[in-house]
Amino acid sequence: xxxxxxxxxxxxxxxxxxxxxxxxxxxxxxxxxxxxxxxxxxxxxxxxxxxxxxxxxxxxxxxxxxxxxxxxxxxxxxxxxxxxxxxxxxxxxxxxxxxxxxxxxxxxxxxxxxxxxxxxxxxxxxxxxxxxxxxxxxxxxxxxxxxxxxxxxxxxxxxxxxxxxxxxxxxxxxxxxxxxxxxxxxxxxxxxxxxxxxxxxxxxxxxxxxxxxxxxxxxxxxxxxxxxxxxxxxxxxxxxxxxxxxxxxxxxxxxxxxxxxxxxxxxxxxxxxxxxxxxxxxxxxxxxxxxxxxx
Amino acid sequence: xxxxxxxxxxxxxxxxxxxxxxxxxxxxxxxxxxxxxxxxxxxxxxxxxxxxxxxxxxxxxxxxxxxxxxxxxxxxxxxxxxxxxxxxxxxxxxxxxxxxxxxxxxxxxxxxxxxxxxxxxxxxxxxxxxxxxxxxxxxxxxxxxxxxxxxxxxxxxxxxxxxxxxxxxxxxxxxxxxxxxxxxxxxxxxxxxxxxxxxxxxxxxxxxxxxxxxxxxxxxxxxxxxxxxxxxxxxxxxxxxxxxxxxxxxxxxxxxxxxxxxxxxxxxxxxxxxxxxxxxxxxxxxxxxxxxxxxxxxxxxxxxxxxxxxxxxxxxxxxxxxxxxxxxxxxxxxxxxxxxxxxxxxxxxxxxxxxxxxxxxxxxxxxxxxxxxxxxxxxxxxxxxxxxxxxxxxxxxxxxxxxxxxxxxxxxxxxxxxxxxxxxxxxxxxxxxxxxxxxx
Numbered sequence: 001x002x003x004x005x006x007x008x009x010x011x012x013x014x015x016x017x018x019x020x021x022x023x024x025x026x027x028x029x030x031x032x033x034x035x036x037x038x039x040x041x042x043x044x045x046x047x048x049x050x051x052x053x054x055x056x057x058x059x060x061x062x063x064x065x066x067x068x069x070x071x072x073x074x075x076x077x078x079x080x081x082x083x084x085x086x087x088x089x090x091x092x093x094x095x096x097x098x099x100x101x102x103x104x105x106x107x108x109x110x111x112x113x114x115x116x117x118x119x120x121x122x123x124x125x126x127x128x129x130x131x132x133x134x135x136x137x138x139x140x141x142x143x144x145x146x147x148x149x150x151x152x153x154x155x156x157x158x159x160x161x162x163x164x165x166x167x168x169x170x171x172x173x174x175x176x177x178x179x180x181x182x183x184x185x186x187x188x189x190x191x192x193x194x195x196x197x198x199x200x201x202x203x204x205x206x207x208x209x210x211x212x213x214x215x216x217x218x219x220x221x222x223x224x225x226x227x228x229x230x231x232x233x234x235x236x237x238x239x240x241x242x243x244x245x246x247x248x249x250x251x252x253x254x255x256x257x258x259x260x261x262x263x264x265x266x267x268x269x270x271x272x273x274x275x276x277x278x279x280x281x282x283x284x285x286x287x288x289x290x291x292x293x294x295x
Numbered sequence: 296x297x298x299x300x301x302x303x304x305x306x307x308x309x310x311x312x313x314x315x316x317x318x319x320x321x322x323x324x325x326x327x328x329x330x331x332x333x334x335x336x337x338x339x340x341x342x343x344x345x346x347x348x349x350x351x352x353x354x355x356x357x358x359x360x361x362x363x364x365x366x367x368x369x370x371x372x373x374x375x376x377x378x379x380x381x382x383x384x385x386x387x388x389x390x391x392x393x394x395x396x397x398x399x400x401x402x403x404x405x406x407x408x409x410x411x412x413x414x415x416x417x418x419x420x421x422x423x424x425x426x427x428x429x430x431x432x433x434x435x436x437x438x439x440x441x442x443x444x445x446x447x448x449x450x451x452x453x454x455x456x457x458x459x460x461x462x463x464x465x466x467x468x469x470x471x472x473x474x475x476x477x478x479x480x481x482x483x484x485x486x487x488x489x490x491x492x493x494x495x496x497x498x499x500x501x502x503x504x505x506x507x508x509x510x511x512x513x514x515x516x517x518x519x520x521x522x523x524x525x526x527x528x529x530x531x532x533x534x535x536x537x538x539x540x541x542x543x544x545x546x547x548x549x550x551x552x553x554x555x556x557x558x559x560x561x562x563x564x565x566x567x568x569x570x571x572x573x574x575x576x577x578x579x580x581x582x583x584x585x586x587x588x589x590x591x592x593x594x595x596x597x598x599x600x601x602x603x604x605x606x607x608x609x610x611x612x613x614x615x616x617x618x619x620x621x622x623x624x625x626x627x628x629x630x631x632x633x634x635x636x637x638x639x640x641x642x643x644x645x646x647x648x649x650x651x652x653x654x655x656x657x658x659x660x661x662x663x664x665x666x667x668x669x670x671x672x673x674x675x676x677x678x679x680x681x682x683x684x685x686x687x688x689x690x691x692x693x694x695x696x697x698x699x700x701x702x703x704x705x706x707x708x709x710x711x712x713x714x715x716x717x718x719x720x721x722x723x724x725x726x727x728x729x730x731x732x733x734x735x
Contacts, residue, residue, distance in 0.1 A: 114728050120629075120678055128725055175558070175614035177536070209536050212613040213559030214624045214681045215673060234528055256495070257617050260725050282531075291520055 003083050003168065003269060010275045015081045078163040080274035086159075086249075087149065088267045089123035097150035102127070109134060109142035118264055126262035129253055145261075147251040149268075158184075161223075162244040164270035169219045172264040173210025179252035180208050182226060184245055204241050205229045208251070216266065224278040236287055240280040360400055361393075395420075395434050399441060408445045410453065413438075417456050431460045432485045439492055448496045449542050455504060458489055463510045474515035486511075486518045490525065497542055499529050540616045552585040552686040555613050555620055559684060561673045565589040570701055584698050586685040591672055593706055596682050601711045603627060605682065607695060609718030613686075621690040621721060625682040625702075692718065 003015050078084075087094065095115060103109030113127035131143040151157045167180070181203040204226035211217055223243055228235045232254070249268070253261060402416045420434055438457050447453045466482055468474040477483060486508075493500060505522055512518045538558045545551060549569055556567050570584045599605070608624045674681045683702060687694040695716070703709045720726075 112725075112729065116728075126724060174612050175555070207535060209538065211538060211558050212555065213622065213684065214608075214611075214626065214676075214678070215559070215561050216676060234524075236524065257614065259614070259619055260612065260722055262612075262724075291523075 003271075008081050008273070008275070011080070013081045015083055015271070078272050080272060083168065083269050083271045084164070086268045086270055089117075089265055090121060092117055095123055098123075099148040099150075100125070100146070101148065102145045103142055107134070108139060109144070111143055111145055113145040113147075115147065120264075123265045124262060125251065125265065126260070128260045129255065129258065131256060131258045141256075143254065143256065143258075145253045149249045151248055158245045158247050160244050161246055161270055164243075164272045165222055165224075165276050166271040166273050167219075167221045167223065168269040168271050169208070169221075170216055170266040171208075171210070171219070172214075172216050172266075173208075173212060174262055175210055175212030176253065176255055176257065176261055178208040178210065178263060179254060180206050180221065180226075181250040181252055182223075182241065183247050183250065184242065201231045203229055203232075203250075205234075205252075210263070220271065222273075222276055222278065224276070225281045227282055236291065238280070238282045238284060357393075360397060363400075364396060392430075392433070395430055395437055399437070410445070410447055410450065413441075413445050413447060413453060414456055417460070421460065428460070428462055431462075432481060435460055435485050435489065439488060442492075446543070448492075449498060451498055451501065451504075454489060454493055454498065454500075455507070458486065458504070458507055461486060461511045466511060467513050468515065471515065474513060477517065479512075483512060483516060483518055487521060490518065490521050494525055494529070497529070497533070499533070500525060544615065544618060548688060549581075549583050549585065551615060551618055552583070552620065555615055555622070556585060556587040556684060556686060558615075559613065559622070560587050560589070562589040562591060564591065568701075570697075582688050582694065584685060584687050584694060584701065586683055586698055586701065588683040588702070588705070589674075592674055592682050595672075595674060595680055596706050597708045599627070599708065599712060601713075604713045604715050605709075606715045606717050607699070609716070610690060610721040612721050620686055623685050623687075623690075623695055623698075623718075625684070627679040627682075629677060629679045692716070 006015055007013065008015065089095065095117060098115060100113050100115050102111050102113045104111055110130045110132050111128055113125070116124050116126070118124040125147050127145060129143050129145060131141075133139055133142045152159050169180075182205075183203050184199060205228075206221055206226045208219055208221075223241055226241055228238050228241075251263065251265075398416045398419055402412045402419075406412055417438065420431075424431065435457060442448050442453065461482065466479040468478045490500075500522060505519070505526075508516075508519050508522055540554070545554075553567055553569065556565075565587045566589065567585060567587045570586075571581065604627075606626050606628065608626050610621045610623065613620050613622050685695070685698050687698065695718070699709070699714060
């Protein structure tokens with residue numbers, strides 16, 4: 001595998017796994033009758049029913065959250081060259097919590113997307129992107145597809161990646177450019193933002209270029225290169241990303257190219273590279289107020 | 296006396312001119328009068344004063360063009376199926392639409408589709424538009440949709456010509472507050488469409504473009520803000536791709552195959568050979584096989600024993616921005632089956648961590664000898680080793696058999712190894728899952 005056998009270019013050290021106490025566990029997302037996950041706030045009736053269904057598991061949830069809070073006190077530092085696997089796609093259990101959405105779910109298009117285990121026991125994200133515009137009278141473009149990671153179970157629904165500097169993904173694509181998105185706390189914004197979640201659609205984005213072919217490919221992307229976008233449009237006022245509050249990671253396809261796609265993912269990991277000193281790759285200009293607008 | 300004679304001469308001259316003018320007025324009244332709006336001025340310049348037969352011919356031509364346009368629309372609608380609501384097809388067109396659609400048809404009938412003809416179409420519109428430039432938004436939309444037919448999407452000059460349709464000095468706001476309440480919003484939206492089309496195709500605008508925008512819409516408009524945004528972000532994104540595809544892409548399928556194979560191969564020493572099987576010498580029906588193999592793969596193949604079979608894996612898609620191609624691989628199956636992790640996730644994690652904690656060595660302990668294994672190359676993967684890749688013009692079974700025969704010339708070991716064909720459609724998985732869903 002890439003990470004264990006590889007060596008840092010600058011200091012000629014081997015990359016080592018992190019000795020930390022962060023763990024992920026499964027989470028039961030409430031599903032529609034069609035199998036789509038629900039992210040809105042629950043009504044009281046739904047809450048009562050949830051407690052009745054999951055009474056014994058409530059104690060487990062409290063247990064997990066307590067364990068996490070206790071572990072944060074004894075947090076060990078992460079040194080140069082250490083990595084931590086965020087998600088390893090080995091079995092079907094690991095695929096359960098990942099959410100697949102497309103524009104056909106929102107009645108904005110006709111593309112299909114699926115997630116399955118491939119023959120090599122890796123995650124296969126495949127489907128068909130269609131740029132056919134439905135005759136609404138409102139839409140001028142169509143065609144998007146998304147793979148979304150699960151949210152951290154427990155009270156704190158965010159991942160803390162502030163120790164790390166790079167995102168490492170081992171995948172095998174078909175030559176298309178996918179998009180990587182990191183979205184901030186999504187439920188907290190609903191609670192504390194008065195106006196229906198101003199920051200709920202803020203996504204830090206960077207393209208993921210694939211080569212195609214039979215060879216596995218490793219992409220190592222630093223967090224400083226991600227740029228702010230709101231609902232897909234790149235914003236004028238940029239700011240460095242707050243990595244200590246990451247809600248989820250997603251793979252997008254918004255190519256404008258008609259045809260089937262497939263992406264095979266082996267693992268997603270986080271790396272700390274001390275030789276990378278950049279904090280933000282884009283200039284932080286002061287803009288006049290009449291310029292900044294979403295058009 | 297002299298004065299009177301002088302006046303008489305002038306009067307006779309004027310009478311002569313007046314008679315001529317009267318006659319010309321009578322001749323003009325024979326021409327049929329159209330609806331009195333600005334587009335009528337356009338028709339007058341197009342019309343020749345020949346006679347009624349010529350007029351009838353032109354009417355027939357016009358009706359033919361009308362029929363063609365209606366047919367195109369209906370054909371486009373027939374492709375769309377299962378619409379819950381009805382669409383009414385207009386059997387007539389307004390005079391402005393008639394004129395606009397006819398410019399391009401006339402230009403196409405005369406010659407080829409090229410940059411010159413496109414520019415002449417725009418010039419015809421500008422010359423005949425007159426003071427008010429009626430219909431310039433619709434003409435702009437039409438011209439943008441026709442760019443792909445003429446293959447001029449990546450040309451900056453053409454976008455400048457389209458943008459010069461907007462008149463200068465008419466849409467400027469009078470003050471800062473006036474600019475905030477967007478003056479002439481439809482015209483600004485049309486200009487934004489031009490800029491968004493440039494952004495889609497990766498064309499970066501000029502300083503000259505900026506000056507054009509400032510003269511037509513001021514510096515405080517949305518158009519200028521988007522122009523500056525494009526100038527800031529697009530040069531950053533232009534060189535992000537480590538394997539860029541040129542704009543416009545080449546049309547030769549051999550070149551495309553070679554580009555795709557170069558991008559797919561990790562080994563720098565891969566040799567890409569193109570085998571041409573053009574029998575009759577026609578360039579249109581050229582068959583070719585482009586295969587990629589490196590000397591390392593040749594070594595591995597020679598060491599591969601004749602007991603294990605080699606598999607030709609079938610159609611996978613490779614994209615070069617918008618161009619789709621089908622690839623075939625020469626592979627072996629993996630030696631061991633890939634094991635999944637234990638279902639008991641926490642125990643497995645704890646065991647791994649405990650093992651690694653005690654992995655350190657002290658100078659006091661003796662060094663244990665571990666096995667020295669040669670480093671695995673890129674081609675040897677957990678899936679199995681990859682020996683070669685190819686793209687063919689047909690992607691048919693015969694072409695692949697030809698490919699393997701070609702490989703046997705450089706790899707004599709291939710003649711003794713059994714080769715299995717595992718060829719499926721590239722859409723096989725997709726169609727299966729869709730069928731399963733429909734059954735449910």
